[in-house]
Amino acid sequence: MLSRVANNLIWLDRYMERGNSIVSLLKVNFYANQDSPELFPWAPIIKNYTDFDNPFTTEDAIECIDYMVFNPNHSNSILNIVTRARENARSVQEHISRELWLCINNYFLFLTDKTLSKKINDEDPVAFLEKLKSFHLTYLGTMDTTQERGASYNFMNVGKFLERVIQISDFTALKLVKIATTSDSLEQSFYWKNLLLSIGGYQLYLKKHKSTFNENHVITMVFKDKLFPRSVLYCIDKLNKHIQMLIEIQELEKNNLDFLIGKLESTIKYTTIESINEQGLENFIKDIKEDIKSISLSINTVYFSYSS
């Protein structure tokens, strides 16, 4: 496969996954913010997805959603993310299924419809965010049912799981900042619950632990659960599988990629909750993000190794 194509496939899925996470986050925060705006402000979300010198901020829910979805100058607005995802898809149309292309092109056309941005003001913002979410779910389903399991599929999944680990780490780090500001355990439990909702694990948590919030249970689920599709361990495991596939079909060089991903997987698997607490969760997250960065750079060398 052309190196450029591999690169574009990875980024196609990175963008789609990022969009997916942002839409979920906005919806969850919308609900929480209506309950207690002081605990769940909008500013940290805007800050996390914009450049350090971005002057814009707001505590108005509709204004924030509008900014996060439509602002053309905000590089992580859903509009820009989907536009870039579509450009990537467009440049690799022969490598993705026809259905997947139609799916992402329709999402793009939906977002660029001039009458749309008025709708979030006039209509229910949750219904609007759910509509966006449904495009992401359709995308994931379409990819799963129509994309042949060759190099393209594996590269796309590498992008998807890389981005998902980054998003989970970011969400958690965002909450940790808030948690550190209070010693009230009830308030802390709100934050943990909110984290689970944002990454979509609340339902599973209730099933496992009922409605009792225990910090260690939450951390274990978010980072170490084998069966929860949005846990860090699950994503790393998937990432590893797709990278192994690519190495097997000789689309990726082993280099130290093999080593890096294996090391990260073991670290997460075998670090006990006690030792996470001992080193501090924020440090644990920091290390994960460092490792993800090295893996991503190591994959990148594939594209550059043949550019003369």
Place this chain on the structure above:
Amino acid sequence: MTNETLFSSYSLLPDTWDEMYASKTKIRQQYDLISSFLKNTSPEVLYKKEELSKQLFMSQGVTFTVYNDNEGIEKIFPFDIIPRIITSNEWQKIDKGIKQRLKALNLFIKDIYHEQFILKDGIISSELIYACPNYLREMVGVNVPYDIYVHIAGVDLIRNNDGEFYVLEDNLRTPSGVSYMLENREISKRIFPGVLPKNGIRSVSNYPNILYKKLSELSDQNNPNVVLLTPGIYNSAYYEHSTLARLMGIELVEGSDLVVKDHFVYMKTTNGLKRVDVIYRRVDDAFLDPLEFNASSTLGIAGVMASYRKGNVNIVNAPGTGVADDKAIYVHVPDMIKYYLNEDPILKNIETYQLAIPEDYDYVSKNIEKMVIKKTDGSGGYGMLMGHEASQKEIEDYLKTVRENPSNFIAQPILRLSTAPCSIDGVLSPRCVDLRPFALSGKDGIDITPGGLTRVALKKGSLVVNSSQGGGSKDTWVIQ
């Protein structure tokens, strides 16, 4: 419910051939089936079908992007649902005529870059060739596989008021529009269910297969690696590049994906360099190789021309074919047919005046309201002067530029392009059309897909069919 309003106000243009109406009341036989289908379709249903066609183009991404205030707007190439129908006899003549023409043009290009018999015999003047900006000295003496230079041509034809087809332009470089020919047909199948087979309309869907066959046959390798070179996603024809690559199952590459090493061309893949044998390029000559042509080009591949001259890679169409579709050379195509084939041209040229010839210049300037003046190296409908709609000042300014370098300009009488019915605001109105059939040349001869792209000037009274200037397209049906 019948739809009489649709046909109610069709007023034929004076002194113009109409594709559907033989006279005010008589519909040509080839349009019988479609016109009765339309008469039995209510305006609402027809409107829905039009909307459906727009939707299909949009959602499939059959679009080009227009950039405005940093905002990309997706546009579709307007599609008129009423097909343009060509009879079997008419097609036979077109088919023969284009084949004859391409045969002669190919021989001409080979001759020009080798012995130059046609110049030595005084049929065409050397000045004309050497002054042509598309003549490439880099191609002199280069032998190309099977002596084929023009593998893909999109000859533009128009039908004059005498009912005959004339050649307007030969388009021997990288003609576009074939994806619309394919896409329009797919949409017709849905809009007019059952009408195509009942009419015995010839299929166009084989085009990508024939193209792939011709491309791969150029290489002497087993299982050659054929790629399509595109300038990238911001090119207005990107959709076409991507579609053709997908339909042929070949890799779509950009200049930066390719590299030349030891006079071989390779593409950069995730598991190393892979040799490229045939490049179907949709990049103009000038941008093909920064080492030989435009040095600032990032769309091409450094060293590809050297590799090509060594025979290590094939480039389609061959560089330098532009010399034969220059408007100043166009005048001489009938002479070429006579000279190389000893035949009379089957398809006629449009009467053309060369402004470098004083008598021609005099005639044109005296009859300017009946003339269109074109730059010899222009395309896309730009840089033309339409005598009947220009102001006195525009004419004077234009003629001043002409006098500075008269050999860069030609003039042709303003033509009566034939009209075909278009569905506009719920009624049929006549609009001017041309026809671009697509011809593929390979080692086993020339194949022309029955049909092609019919372009329409959607603006009332306009003669300009170019997509960049408000043109649209129609499906073209050729009857078996």
